[in-house]
Amino acid sequence: MPTEEIITLVDKHNTVIGEIPRRLMNFGEDYHRVTYILVFNNNGNLIVQKRTDNKAFCPGYYGVSTGGVVDSGESYLESAHRELQEELGVDLTLTSQGVFCTEGEGFRIWGKIYTCHYDEQRDGALSLQAKEVASIHEMSINYILENTDNLLFTPDSLDALRHYANKLTQPLPSDPS
Known part of the structure; x- marks a missing residue:
């Protein structure tokens, strides 16, 4: 039987304030951490994922990035490597592009690109x-x-791409990985 996914909760300043089972998470109210991996190919283009129709958030939408929710006890970097392996079956060298905060209908996120x-x-x-x-x-x-x-x-991954394209990200001093 799979173990229950536990998510790291953060405040509006990206400081860890606790953890919560995913099934109890209020994604529209609670801040949480998410990784966004922009996967470039040899042509300099992004590998974009079309989400399955059974996803809870934005089913059937295109996700600009690979990535996902940071689990309790995980760093952003550990989460990014796990998500790449899970979603695409590869583990690649990652370069940090910084963090940003984004909010919308159904999400409040501190993301690391x-x-x-x-x-x-x-x-x-x-x-x-x-x-x-x-x-x-x-x-x-x-x-x-x-x-x-x-x-x-997906609005959050599109926001991540906008931040990357506009170079608006800043380093995260408390979590360099």
Whole structure:
């Protein structure tokens, strides 16, 4: 039987204030930490995930990044490596791009952005997590930000990309990893 996922709770300043089982989390009210990994390919484009239709948050939307909720006792970096392995089946060298805060309907997040480079020849084929990732697509940053095709992107991952593209992130002194 799988263990219950426990999430790190933080305050509006990104200071850890406790933990809570995911099933009891109020995502629209409670701040929590999330990792966002922008996975670039050899063409300089992002590998974007189409979410499965059974996801609780934004089913069927495109996620600009790989990543997810930071579990209790995990650093951002540990979470990012775990999420890459779970969602894409790879473990890549990550470069920190800083942190940001974002809020919207159904989320209050302190996110940490990482970038990495995926090369199929070097890293092998991706192995998609069937319960979360329906398909992957190659998209340029400009294509995503301009969104002339009116694709539905998860709002938090789109915000992460905007922060990355605008270089508005700042280092996180309390958690350098």
